[in-house]
Amino acid sequence: MKVGRVVFALALLSAACGGREAKPRITIKGSDTMVILGQRFAEEYMKRNPGIVIQVNGGGSGTGIAALINGTVDLAQASRPMKEKEKADVKAKRGVDVHETRVALDALAVFVNEQNPVTNLTVEQLAEIYKTAPAPWVLYGRDNSSGTYEYFKEHVLRGADFNARTQALAGTAAVISAVAKDKNGIGYGGIAYAQGVRAIAINGVEPTDANVRNGTYPIRRYLYFYSVSTASPELQQYIQWCTSPEGQAVVKNVGYFPL
Amino acid sequence: MNRGRHIRDNLMTVVFTAAGWIAIVFIALIFLFTFKEALPVFNAKDLHEFFVKAQPEETMEMRYIWQPVSDEPKMSFIPLILGTLKATFVGMLFACPIGVAAALFSSEFAPPKLREFIKPVIELLAGIPSVVLGFFALLVLATWLQSAFGFTYRLNAWNAGLALGIALLPVVFTISEDGLASVPRTYREASLALGASRFATAWKVVLPAAMPAVFASFVLAFGRAIGETMILLMAGGNAAITSFHLGDPLRTLSATIAAELGEVVFGDPHYSALFMMGTLLFVITFVSNSTGQWVIGRMQKRMQGTA
Numbered sequence: 001m002k003v004g005r006v007v008f009a010l011a012l013l014s015a016a017c018g019g020r021e022a023k024p025r026i027t028i029k030g031s032d033t034m035v036i037l038g039q040r041f042a043e044e045y046m047k048r049n050p051g052i053v054i055q056v057n058g059g060g061s062g063t064g065i066a067a068l069i070n071g072t073v074d075l076a077q078a079s080r081p082m083k084e085k086e087k088a089d090v091k092a093k094r095g096v097d098v099h100e101t102r103v104a105l106d107a108l109a110v111f112v113n114e115q116n117p118v119t120n121l122t123v124e125q126l127a128e129i130y131k132t133a134p135a136p137w138v139l140y141g142r143d144n145s146s147g148t149y150e151y152f153k154e155h156v157l158r159g160a161d162f163n164a165r166t167q168a169l170a171g172t173a174a175v176i177s178a179v180a181k182d183k184n185g186i187g188y189g190g191i192a193y194a195q196g197v198r199a200i201a202i203n204g205v206e207p208t209d210a211n212v213r214n215g216t217y218p219i220r221r222y223l224y225f226y227s228v229s230t231a232s233p234e235l236q237q238y239i240q241w242c243t244s245p246e247g248q249a250v251v252k253n254v255g256y257f258p259l
Numbered sequence: 260m261n262r263g264r265h266i267r268d269n270l271m272t273v274v275f276t277a278a279g280w281i282a283i284v285f286i287a288l289i290f291l292f293t294f295k296e297a298l299p300v301f302n303a304k305d306l307h308e309f310f311v312k313a314q315p316e317e318t319m320e321m322r323y324i325w326q327p328v329s330d331e332p333k334m335s336f337i338p339l340i341l342g343t344l345k346a347t348f349v350g351m352l353f354a355c356p357i358g359v360a361a362a363l364f365s366s367e368f369a370p371p372k373l374r375e376f377i378k379p380v381i382e383l384l385a386g387i388p389s390v391v392l393g394f395f396a397l398l399v400l401a402t403w404l405q406s407a408f409g410f411t412y413r414l415n416a417w418n419a420g421l422a423l424g425i426a427l428l429p430v431v432f433t434i435s436e437d438g439l440a441s442v443p444r445t446y447r448e449a450s451l452a453l454g455a456s457r458f459a460t461a462w463k464v465v466l467p468a469a470m471p472a473v474f475a476s477f478v479l480a481f482g483r484a485i486g487e488t489m490i491l492l493m494a495g496g497n498a499a500i501t502s503f504h505l506g507d508p509l510r511t512l513s514a515t516i517a518a519e520l521g522e523v524v525f526g527d528p529h530y531s532a533l534f535m536m537g538t539l540l541f542v543i544t545f546v547s548n549s550t551g552q553w554v555i556g557r558m559q560k561r562m563q564g565t566a
């Protein structure tokens with residue numbers, strides 16, 4: 001009766017606690033721009049190597065880098081390069097060096113609603129729009145934890161502030177959804193997500209595959225993996241695979257540009 | 260036998276007292292933790308930056324800026340506080356009159372069968388997760404409002420406030436309705452006996468008698484509105500703008516904490532600023548609840564003639 005219930009409860013408890021997986025595990029966190037790419041990488045790699053478990057999370061490049069500094073993640077995905085200060089923080093907090101790997105090329109596309117007649121903007125015009133919010137433009141952007149936000153701020157705004165009226169949304173998909181619903185909307189994000197909106201030309205150059213790879217499209221960036229020098233051999237193998245021809249084929253499938 | 264009972268009594272007293280104190284201790288510890296994390300930035304210069312410092316710009320809008328990720332971080336709380344107040348204002352504007360009217364209808368005018376139906380249905384509203392309400396406001400409500408009123412910005416204070424009002428409605432309704440129902444029957448009977456109509460009775464006798472409860476429901480709704488995160492994060496547009504115009508997008512203190520706490524490095528000024536916001540929210544809620552309690556106490560005393 002009472003003893004039986006106690007034994008049953010203990011049995012349930014031990015069943016819940018036991019059976020821990022012996023498979024090595026890699027945790028990845030960071031850029032929302034890269035989250036789909038990261039997940040595809042992980043899926044393809046796990047198909048070929050069933051003996052390993054890889055977990056991928058978003059949250060923004062800033063979140064991933066902060067996690068790398070705090071030591072709560074194995075690999076950080078970032079759509080912007082790590083700052084010197086951040087690398088120094090890793091050294092100070094964890095006593096290890098940061099290892100940077102470029103895994104793909106991305107074009108930062110500027111999206112407008114399909115009904116919008118604008119087809120081309122210069123970088124200066126784009127910066128003016130995002131600094132002064134002239135009517136009738138309604139500005140959509142990313143939150144400040146995003147690498148895309150930082151990249152846009154550094155390379156398009158040249159360090160100036162976004163206008164206070166820029167609405168901060170949580171992910172390129174959210175930005176595109178907002179622009180698709182708003183005929184005066186303008187937004188920015190990774191080119192892989194464009195659906196239902198139009199990606200305009202910048203300085204007269206369209207964001208096509210050729211233009212991005214040969215560098216004529218002015219706002220393109222690398223997508224990075226950041227790990228530490230004490231990374232496990234499984235993680236190092238994974239990073240190597242992602243930059244191999246097999247991994248780069250995944251990049252192409254997702255919609256980014258291989259190195 | 261007597262001694263056993265005595266011991267059990269003492270034991271249970273201790274247990275209940277401990278349980279009561281545990282709740283208080285938890286709240287105190289949470290406050291202390293939040294405050295401690297905010298402490299590094301808690302000196303005169305930073306307080307000045309959070310609440311007073313203005314950029315040298317012409318328009319009101321450009322003077323108070325929240326842009327912490329920048330070569331020159333700008334960490335003014337003013338746009339965020341304003342955003343929180345705007346959303347709370349619209350939410351209360353929607354929820355308070357409708358909630359009290361619904362409670363009045365339910366307790367005074369509705370036939371018993373209808374009352375049995377209304378009360379659980381409105382309380383069901385309370386069960387909708389706020390993220391679902393936020394999602395609904397983001398996708399559907401914003402489009403409706405924009406086509407009905409022609410707003411420039413799809414996600415604005417009206418949209419967020421309306422969705423917030425839907426979340427506040429059950430709070431106001433439940434507590435007001437309980438208050439109205441517990442007004443003694445004798446009040447109603449006396450009023451009707453003196454020749455007043457049902458409406459006059461409800462409006463001039465029952466409602467004033469239930470004012471402490473109605474006011475308590477407003478205070479609770481206010482506390483809920485100030486702290487509400489998900490709805491305002493999704494439906495408000497998240498633009499930290501110092502503007503009194505309700506057609507503009509807004510960004511609240513709680514939404515800022517939710518969106519930005521994930522990326523900060525522990526110990527950064529940005530991190531401390533976010534915890535400062537948490538402390539601020541805590542203090543606002545505490546002060547509003549305490550003030551509310553005091554006012555309710557006064558109302559009750561006045562009602563009973565002991566003030």
